[in-house]
Amino acid sequence: xxxxxxxxxxxxxxxxxxxTALGHDVSVANSRGPETLTALAEETGATPVTVPEAAxxxxxxxxxxxxxxxxxxxxxxFDEAAEDFTxxxxxxxxxxxxxxxxxxxxxEGLTESRxxxxxLGHPVIKAFxxxxxxxILDRHRPAGAPDRIALPVAGDDAAGxxxxxxxxxxxxxxxxxxxxxxxxxxxxxxxxxxxLREGVAGVTKALAEASPVRKEAFxx
Numbered sequence: 001x002x003x004x005x006x007x008x009x010x011x012x013x014x015x016x017x018x019x020t021a022l023g024h025d026v027s028v029a030n031s032r033g034p035e036t037l038t039a040l041a042e043e044t045g046a047t048p049v050t051v052p053e054a055a056x057x058x059x060x061x062x063x064x065x066x067x068x069x070x071x072x073x074x075x076x077x078f079d080e081a082a083e084d085f086t087x088x089x090x091x092x093x094x095x096x097x098x099x100x101x102x103x104x105x106x107x108e109g110l111t112e113s114r115x116x117x118x119x120l121g122h123p124v125i126k127a128f129x130x131x132x133x134x135x136i137l138d139r140h141r142p143a144g145a146p147d148r149i150a151l152p153v154a155g156d157d158a159a160g161x162x163x164x165x166x167x168x169x170x171x172x173x174x175x176x177x178x179x180x181x182x183x184x185x186x187x188x189x190x191x192x193x194x195x196l197r198e199g200v201a202g203v204t205k206a207l208a209e210a211s212p213v214r215k216e217a218f219x220x
Contacts, residue, residue, distance in 0.1 A: 093189070
C-alpha cells in the first residue's frame with residue numbers, strides 16, 4: 001500500500017521502519033521539513049516529503065504528532081489522498097506536560113480522537129496510542145505465537161477499521177475491536193489498557209475495566 005506518515009518521532013519513525021521493511025510505499029513528513037529526514041529515508045527507503053504532500057495518493061495516512069498541533073495541519077491536507085483512504089490517529093492528550101487545556105475535551109467531553117477527527121474533518125481510527133514505540137520494532141510476532149501482543153483499535157468507519165486491523169496484523173500484532181470513537185476513552189492515557197503488553201484476552205479485559213472519569217493528573 002501507499003502510506004503517508006505525518007510525524008517522524010518515536011512512533012512515526014518506527015512505523016516507517018517496519019512498514020518499509022514489509023514492502024509498503026511510505027512517505028514521511030515532519031514539521032521541520034524533508035531535509036531533516038534524510039537519515040531516516042536512507043535507512044528505510046521511505047520518501048521524505050513536506051506535510052502538505054504526505055497524504056498524496058495515500059491509502060492510509062498516519063497522524064502521529066503532538067495533540068495540540070493537530071489544528072495547525074494545513075487545510076486541504078487530504079485533497080489528493082486515494083479514494084476511500086483511512087486516517088490513523090495515534091495521539092494522546094497530555095494537558096499538564098505538553099498540550100495545555102483543550103476545551104473540546106475538557107468542556108464538551110469529547111474523546112481525544114473525536115476531537116482530533118473534528119480538527120481534521122475526516123473520520124479517524126484510533127490505534128497505536130498506547131503502544132511503546134520500541135515494541136513496534138521488537139515485539140512483533142507471527143500469528144499464533146504465544147507471546148504475541150494485541151492492540152486496541154477504535155473507530156466508527158467499519159471499512160477503515162478493517163484496513164487498520166489488517167495492517168496491524170501484518171505488522172505482527174493481534175487486534176481487539178475497542179468500539180466506536182466515542183468508546184475510545186477506554187484506551188486513552190492512564191487506562192488499564194494503556195501500555196499493556198498482553199494478548200487478546202488481557203486487552204479485552206482491560207478495556208472492560210476502564211473508567212470514563214478523567215483523573216486529575218490528566219485534566220487541564
